[in-house]
Amino acid sequence: MTMAALKTQNVAQLSYQGKTVDLPVYFGTDGPGVLDLQGLYSATGLFSFDPGYTSTASCRSEITYVDGDKGILLYRGYPIQQLAEQSDFMEVAYLLLYGNLPTSAQKDEFVQSINKHTLVHEQVSAFYRGFRRDAHPMAIMVGVVGALSSFYHDSLDIQDPEQRQIAALRLIAKMPTLAGMAYKYSIGQPFVYPQNHLSYSENLLNMMFSTPTAPYVVNPVWSKAIDRILILHADHEQNASTSTIRLAGSSGANPFACIAAGIAALWGPAHGGANEAVLRMLDEIGHVDRIPEFIQRAKDKNDPFRLMGFGHRVYKSYDPRAFVLRQTCHEIMGELGVKNNPALQLAMELERIALADEYFIEKKLYPNVDFYSGIIFKAMGIPVSMFTVLFAIARTVGWISQWKEMIADPMQKIGRPRQLYVGKAYRDYVPMEKRLEENQ
Ligand code: ACO
Numbered sequence: 001m002t003m004a005a006l007k008t009q010n011v012a013q014l015s016y017q018g019k020t021v022d023l024p025v026y027f028g029t030d031g032p033g034v035l036d037l038q039g040l041y042s043a044t045g046l047f048s049f050d051p052g053y054t055s056t057a058s059c060r061s062e063i064t065y066v067d068g069d070k071g072i073l074l075y076r077g078y079p080i081q082q083l084a085e086q087s088d089f090m091e092v093a094y095l096l097l098y099g100n101l102p103t104s105a106q107k108d109e110f111v112q113s114i115n116k117h118t119l120v121h122e123q124v125s126a127f128y129r130g131f132r133r134d135a136h137p138m139a140i141m142v143g144v145v146g147a148l149s150s151f152y153h154d155s156l157d158i159q160d161p162e163q164r165q166i167a168a169l170r171l172i173a174k175m176p177t178l179a180g181m182a183y184k185y186s187i188g189q190p191f192v193y194p195q196n197h198l199s200y201s202e203n204l205l206n207m208m209f210s211t212p213t214a215p216y217v218v219n220p221v222w223s224k225a226i227d228r229i230l231i232l233h234a235d236h237e238q239n240a241s242t243s244t245i246r247l248a249g250s251s252g253a254n255p256f257a258c259i260a261a262g263i264a265a266l267w268g269p270a271h272g273g274a275n276e277a278v279l280r281m282l283d284e285i286g287h288v289d290r291i292p293e294f295i296q297r298a299k300d301k302n303d304p305f306r307l308m309g310f311g312h313r314v315y316k317s318y319d320p321r322a323f324v325l326r327q328t329c330h331e332i333m334g335e336l337g338v339k340n341n342p343a344l345q346l347a348m349e350l351e352r353i354a355l356a357d358e359y360f361i362e363k364k365l366y367p368n369v370d371f372y373s374g375i376i377f378k379a380m381g382i383p384v385s386m387f388t389v390l391f392a393i394a395r396t397v398g399w400i401s402q403w404k405e406m407i408a409d410p411m412q413k414i415g416r417p418r419q420l421y422v423g424k425a426y427r428d429y430v431p432m433e434k435r436l437e438e439n440q
Contacts, residue, residue, distance in 0.1 A: 003060060003409050004028075008036075016044050030065055047418045054313070057238075059246060060411070063096060063401055064237045068314035073321065075235060076100070084324045089200050089230040089394075090114065093172055096235055096401040117173035118194035118203070121151045124178075128185045137182040137389045138267045144178050145171075146260030156254045158407055167255040168400040175393040176200065180207025183386055201226035204393065208382070221335045222380050226390070228328055229373055232321040233391050235398025241265040241272065245399045246406050250415040255403055262399045263392050269308065272391040274370035275377070278309040279343070279384050282375075288349045295350075299359045307354060309371030316364040325372035332376055343375050 010025035012035055021043035027033040034057045037048050050056045065074040073080040076095050083092055087101075094102040094110045102110060127144050148170070149156060155167035181191045184207075192207045202218040204226060210216030236242070244265035248258040266272035285294050297305040312319055333341050351367055354360045377387050406412050 003062060003405070003411075006036075006060065014040075014044070016046065019044060028060065031067065047420070049420055052313075053238075053243075058243060058415075059238065059406065059409075061237065061402065061405060062099065063405060064235045064398070066237050066314050068312070068316050071315060071317040071320050071323075073236070080232065080320050081324055084228050084231050087231060089227045089234070089397075092231045092234050093397045096397050097168060097404070113169050114173045114200070115196040117170045118177055118196060120148075120174050120177050120181075124148070124151065125181065125191060128181055128191075131185065133186060133188065135186070137179070137186060137385050138263065138273075138392070140182040140185070141178060141389055141392060142260050142263050142267070144182075145175075145263055146257050148174065149254045149256035152256070156256075158249075158252060158254065161408070164255070164404055164407060168404060171255065171259055171396050171400050175396045176204040176207060179386070179389045179393055180204065182389065183208050183383070186383075186385070199223065199227070201230060204390075208386075221332060225328055225332050225376055225380070229325070229376065229390065230394040232324060232369060233373075233394035235395070235401065238402075239271065240268070241395065242399055242402050245403055247415040249403045249406055250412065252414075255400065258403055259396060259399055262395070266392055266395065267388060272370070272388045272395070274308050274368070275374040275387040275391060276384050278347075278370055279374040279378055279387070281308045282343050282346050282350075285346060285350070288346060291346075291350050291353050295353055295357060298354075299357075307350070307360075307365070309367055309374075310354060310360070311363070311365040312368045315366060315368065318366045319368045321369035322367045322371055325369060325376065326367075329372045329376050332379055336379060341375070341379060343378055347371065347375055 006024075006026045008024040008026050010027075010033070012023045012025050014021050014023055021040065023040065024036040025033050026036060041047060048056070063076065065077075066072065075083060075092065076099055078095070078101075083095075087095075090111050091102060091107060093114075094107060124144060124147065127147055128140065131140050131143070152167070152170060155163045155170060157163045177194050180194075184191050189211060192210050194203050195206055196203075198206055198218065201223045205218050205223055206216060238246070241262040245258045245262040248261040249255070253261075269277045281294075285291060294305070294307070297303045298307045298310075329344060333344055351371070355366070359365075373391070374384070374387050377390065378384070382390070
């Protein structure tokens, strides 16, 4: 697959101190065009300055499209709602990796290839025993995923497309196994090996919840919900963790190390860690009567509290993933017979009050994907500390697809941003005896 060449017939002009520079403007398939600033520094001596990358396209990509104003999310052109309703996670993984939906034969072959790699090297289990029992599973995942690079030397040559392919399959296949092991370790139960007759999400649940002492039958409602959540979280263009992976990968680092870097970035509460934070927040609110107090705190500039699961850098309307999850949440509660689920009721009321509040309306703060995923996980008995791990399993597909795309892109170069230096100007070294406190 070749990346579309950048073509332009448009040029923007920037004038600065008597010099005028032509900046090409490129348009992709959809969405805003981009101003090519690559020649800016040589022409003007200026850098662009965009902390948080609010106006910066860091790469070109064919994988995922987000229109935050209209609430649209497309994987390879397909709307997320249709994929969530009609597809399954393995099919979506194939789509993100290779660009098209698989035929039946292609899908079978892909699933078989994934199944070939579900086991982790037996020695990996020794790593787990080095962690404290109360280690956060995300801390374990950052460590063990990075450590995979010390086990699979035959998929580290990033210049070899075949090795890149094997690394991608290995990562997608092994993430649920590693996650299941992280959970089992935290509760002191034996590790459960993957069972390749199970689907991807069934396997994940089996590795988390089965024990050697009793047969475990995966609840089909749960596995369907997990599968849907995995689809919804699989990719989201150049978010913080994906950009981290692209930056780490741009230096030529191996894919296992890059995915470990992505897991670290995902962990933060402003990103994937928000699903965990939503549940903790709902626990803290405790009762619908206390919602106004927390809404007030969220609006108070002097209070660092934010409504977790609300707001998004890109979505300025309802996050389409949250919309699907809201429905899924109701389906699950219905099918599991969990009537009047207190966390769900609290979440719905919080959403209702926030969406009617002038502050949230004006700032276009809507529920994001993390708002409902935590409630679903909680209803299934998945511990809060595993929420972000499940997100990482799903996002591994997007991460590795984006990493593969980047490595194969002839325009790829090491990511090396510059800065606006605001520190001390040049000064000479001061010997110790001449240092005055006020000079330091
Ligand atoms: N609660 C209260 N106020 C908020 C919230 C919130 N959740 N989110 C944003 N705001 C306010 C900010 O205080 C700011 O107000 P100001 O303009 O008066 O200063 C304004 O809305 C814009 O917020 P920014 O932080 O500048 O927006 P940014 O795009 O940088 O941040 C983010 C987006 C990090 C997601 C933010 O909305 C947030 O912290 N949300 C809560 C955490 C969360 O749910 N994260 C998950 C994101 S989805 C994901 O990663 C899968």
